[in-house]
Structures are given as structure tokens and as C-alpha cells.
Amino acid sequence: MYTAAAFAVLVAMLLALFRAFAGPTLYDRILAVNVFGTKTVLLIAVVGFMMGRPDFLDIVMVYALMNFISVIGILRFFEYTAKNVEVREE
Amino acid sequence: MEGILNIVSWFLLVFGGFLCISGAVGLLRFPDFFTRMHAASVTDTLATAMILIGLFIQAESWLVQVKLVMVLLFVLLTSPTAGHALVMAALHAGLEPVLPKQKQASVEAGR
């Protein structure tokens, strides 16, 4: 059942990745990055159990933390620089 | 008892996985940013909670369980916050939802 969960998370990661490629707006990409980050958190947690070493949850914590910080960072610098820039790309 | 817990955790893991996929499909297929946001953030929180609780039942040492609870709390705190900030930023930037034709007309009439 770890296998099923890990596989499902992997598929979800792939789909989120496609959204990150496709855009079309920058906010879609940020959202995709955020979803991707949460899915990585889940993947690592499940994989830790699958490999029988669940004491590596510290890493999961770092992923969750960095995911949050990078989303905040992207938002901040985007707002900071692009006040007058078009929302849509190109 | 052991058996029931196992079944519960099995169910939580599989259903959490299903929610992950359904949310990601929504993220990929929905027409505009706000609906995508909806699909992603709603399923994200629930799926994370379900999978982590499923793992919590399976964990053997209390240290692992404590860490799982910490991760869960952290995700429950940050994920909606990030979603909120994101939608607000998008609204401020003037991104508009895609509406069906009649609604679009009524919104424009209301302006």
C-alpha cells in the first residue's frame, strides 16, 4: 500500500509539472510549484516508510519549510518588481 | 485491533493517493487560475492529512509519530497561507476568472 500511495503521488507530481511547464500565467506556475512541493513532502515521507527507515522525517520538514519560503519569495519579488508588468506572458 | 488499524491506514493511504491524483488532474484541466487554485488547495490539504495520518498509524516509534505530527501541523499551517497569499496577489494583479457567457454579461452590466 505504500507502493500505491507513492505511485499516486508520483503521478500527481507529473501532472503538476506539466502545469508548471504550460503556465499560462505566472501565478499558475507558482501554484504548480507549491503543489509540487507538497507532493514531494508526501513522496519522501512514504518512501521513508517504504524503505524501512522512517526516522528520516527531518528531511520532510525541510521540504515543507523550503516550499513555503520559496513561494513567499517568488510572490514577494514578483510583486516587488512587476507592479506595472503585464500578468500574461509575452 | 491490529487488523482494523491496518485496514484504516491502508484506506487512508490509498484514498489520500487518489485525492492527490484528482487534485492534480484538476490543476491540469480546469480552465482558469482560480478554479485550478481551488482544485489544488482543497485536495492538497486533505490528501496530506490523510497520507500522514495513515503513516502515523503505521509508525512504530513515538519519535517518528511526533515528527509526523510536526510535519502535519506545519503543512496545515503553511499550505493554506501560501494559497491565500497567492490568490490575493493574483487578484491584485488583475487576473480575472473565466465565466460562462451569461454571467460574464451580467458582471459587465453590473459595472
Place this chain on the structure above:
Amino acid sequence: MNFVGLFNYWIVMVLMMIGFYIVIAQGNLVKKLVGLTLFQTSVFIMYITMGKIEGATAPILVEGEALYSNPLPHVLILTAIVVGIATTALGLALVVRIKESYDSIEEDEINRKDQEC
């Protein structure tokens, strides 16, 4: 041909070449630094792949495990990652200075301005 046994190395080479392509073919200096990062990460992946042993576990000793992956590449790559970010930061600082004095970070424009002077 041993597909499963060599797949990791092939991906490493593909990533390496993509990084290489960005560095030599694209003119934007920030993009070039991203290309360097891709190249760098591909090397990391190669090292870590070499250290893995089938069926082994992470090199943090516990009771009852006999087979661990090779810790030496992990040490090398761990420090390399942090050094990598430090050097990338230095590169980005240079890019900022170039932008301030040339008002552009496109290689062609910088070259042209150099020749005009």
C-alpha cells in the same frame, strides 16, 4: 544493452549536455548561470548514483542492518552543493555589476558596447 543498469548515467549525460547547450548557445547571463547549475547537479547525480548499492540503506548505522551505501560520495557532494551556491551567488553578484555598468545582461549587447568604446 543493459538498459536498467545504465539509465541513470544516460540521464546524467542528457542533463549535462542541456546545461552545456545553455551555456554556449544562449546569451543571457542569468540563464547561463542556470545552465551551469544544471550541469553541476548532473555531476552530483552521477556521484550519488555511483555510491548506491542495490538493497543497501542510508549510511547511518543502526542495529540489524549490514549493507550501507557508500558514504564518501555523499560527503563530497554535500560540501560541493554548499560551495556551489556560494559560487553561484558570486556569479550573480558579477551579473548585477555588469547590468549596472552596461545596462544589459545579453552577451551580444555587452560585446557590441565593448567594441564601440
Place this chain on the structure above:
Amino acid sequence: MELIINMGLLSMLAMTAIAIVRIKDLFAVAMLAGIYGLISASFFVMMDAVDVAFTEASVGAGISTLLMLTTLAITGRFEKADKKSRTRFALPLVLLTGALLIYGTLDMPSFGAADSPVQEHVAPRYLNDSAQEIGIPNVVTSVLASYRAFDTFGEVIVIFTAGVGVLALLMRTDLPPISSVKNTASMEEHMVLRIVAKMLIPLILLFGLYVQFHGEYGPGGGFQAGVIFASAFFLYAMLYGMNAARKVIDSSLVQVLAALGVLIYGTTGVVAMLSGKNFLDYSVFSEDPVHAQHLGILFIELGVGLTVATVMIIIFFTFSGRSQVEGERD
């Protein structure tokens, strides 16, 4: 199953890299580079390299994305289209090199083989003897901080030098005094974010300390802890503005601390030398050799953590200070 996850992650890496080549919006490129960092970190977990994954997650996905974005805030967002002449020359060259390299991989030992040359030299010694010699379970930490401590000293100095270099290139001495500027935090409207961040920052700092001092028993150590510690300050600076952050962290104090970290590391070695042993031979610290190793590792991890944290803070603050000045000039 693990094999499928490996291959899935590697394919995602390749796809992300191709997308990075094609996309011309550098903001999107920076984000994809962040995703690339996340994927490669997950791959490192699959390859049992938990310490590496720890570092890559915090550095590749977090800090480097932030740095790229800060730079882009100054240099502009869009890239010019590729020149045809250059791609015509580059593509065959890249394809040729790639083909040669892939031809070279055909002789590589198969993935996961236990008898490949890499596994047969020094690694078995580390794995078998470090428990008696160093007495800590995390072999990566004992190699990093004891067997190869001189090497790590070099890395720390490189990081320190990079921090000095960034300061030399970008530091502004003409910044106005703090009290005279209006606080130009761009996220004033994000009340929810600010409150959540206020709750999180102490937790992040605590977690950083945990990683610093638990690195001997689990994944972690000075490098990772330094980055996590610094990221708490980044969060504060991003949400409350640079001026508020400059009030909290005195920049000259940070510079002194960065040097102090290197100094702690170096002193640990010199103390051993003065007592008649080799540089960084920890056996002088205590009668009991295992206890001595513990003490030595504690000292140098402290030095590493201090230097990494402060250098990251210096780099980030210097970049943001620069972009703030640029923003005010416009």
C-alpha cells in the same frame, strides 16, 4: 518499485531541464530551477544519500531560487531570443559531445552493483571502523568532520571567500541610516502571512538548532543547519521589509560572526598542533579518544554552521539591499 520511482524522477528531471532551455521568461526559469532542485533532492533520498538530500532541498530549492529572483529584480525579466548563428554551431557540438559521453557510459559498472570499483577502496573502512573510532552513527558526519576534516576546512574557507567577494562587489556604503527611510515592505497587505510567519520563525530557528546538534545521530549537520537558520531571517526580511531586518541583524556583527566561524574551525586545528599533534587531530581534547572525537566534531560543526548561516545572510541581504536601492532610484 523503487526502480520505477527512480526512473520517474530522472525523467522528470530531464523534462524540467528541456523546459528550462525553451522558456524565455526568466522568472519562470527560476521557478523551474527550484522544481529541478526539489526533484533532484527526492532522487538523492532514493539513492540513500539523506544528508545530501537535506542540503539540496534547502539550498537548491530554497536559497538559490531566492537569489535568482533577487537578481532578476535588478536585471530584468525577459531574455532575448537565441541567435540562429549560435544555435547552428552549438547544437551539433552538444550532440556530438553527448554521443561520445553516452558511448563512454557503456563501460560503466551497472547501477547498484556492490562490486564496482567505487565501493572497494576506502568506503568499507569508514563503514566498519567508524563506529569504534568515532563513536557516532552517522558515517557521513564522521567522514565529513573527522576523517576528512581538513578538506571540509577548505570548503568552509571557499564559502567565506565567496561571502567576502559578494560584499566586495555589491556592498553599498551610502545606504541612508535606518531611521530616516520609510519602511518599504512590499507585503504590508499580507496580514495573514505576517502572523503565520511570526509563529513559524521561532520554530524554524529551533529546528535549525536541532539539525545542528542532532547531525551526529541523524541526517544533518553544520551545513544544513546554517542554511535553515539563515532562511528564518530571509522569511523575516521578506515579510517585514529590509529596514526592519536591518534593525534586527547588525550587518557588521554578521560579518564578524562569519569570520568567527572560520576562526573556530581553524583554532580547533591549531590547538591540536600546539599540543604536539597533527592539525585537526582531536585526540588532544580528552583522555578518552571517542569522547575527544565528539568534542572535536562539535566544535568544527559549530564553526561550519556559524559561517554558512552568516555568509548566506550576508549574500541575501547584500543582494536585497542592492535591489532596494535600484527600486528607489526608479
